[in-house]
Amino acid sequence: MSDTRPPYTEFRKRLTDRELVVGTFIKTPTGHATEILGDLGFDFVVIDEEHAPFDRGSTDQTLVAARAANTAGIVRVPNPSALLSVLDCGAIGVLVPHVDSEAKARDVVAACRYRGGHRGFSNSPRAGGYGRLKVWDHVDQSDAQVTVIAMIEDPPALDVIDAIVAVEGLDAVFIGRGDLTVSLGVDGPGTPEVKAATETITAAALKAGKAVLAMSPGGDDAKWLKGLGVSGMIVASDQGFMRQAAGRALSEFRELDS
DSSP states (O other), X not given: OOOOSOOXXXXXXXXXXXXXXXXXXXXXSSSHHHHHHHHHTOSEEEEETTTSXXXXXXXXXXXXXXXXXXXXXXXXXXXXXXXXXXXXXXXSEEEESOOOSHHHHHHHHHHHOSTTSOOOOOSSSGGGGGGTSOHHHHHHHHHHHOEEEEEEOSHHHHHTHHHHHTSTTOOEEEEOHHXXXXXXXXXXXXXXXXXXXXXXXXXXXXXXXXXXXXXXXXXXXXXXXXXXXXXXXXXXXXXXXXXXXXXXXXXXXXXGGO
């Protein structure tokens, strides 16, 4: 299919400009699903090191597939100590769970930036073109392109959300409605409690000039989120898409015997 998307390296600009971008989670530790989804036109994928069986090798190969398919490879790390590894492997962005304080947000940003931060330097991995980029070219390119997204998914974060989103160098927040649902002890993302939290986070982020992402099943929920100002939509996952499509196909064939 024809690809009218800008290069994946422009993802940070597209997100911070609040262009509508659509992505999905990658749960299977190979590059194939990422190639397929990128070829379909997804703007980004989130490689899920937190809740799926990725190691450094499988993350590395999936990021290669993302580049080949011109889709932005974002990695959800299990913890901040994994940030340097995924950035060296060429992740164009990171999604960091459980950022519930200004201090955590500052630490995350610092770990992802050279200038004004403390990202460990090396231009020998993929991120530096295997040595092709000179020292300061690599520093400038990385600082310009790496997208830093904090997951807001804990009730304590709501009390300090204005301070979190004010952190310089933080590009966006992702609203973790699943964790908020469990933490608040309610039935789902559509409950008044989670909807109120979503509104609070979105309003604070937009006021601070930061983009907002959320996972959505689509339909009325996606329209509601878009109306609030959410511009980054994450839809299902590679495994979810496979399960849905396989289920539909199986049902069709089972009906032949009815």
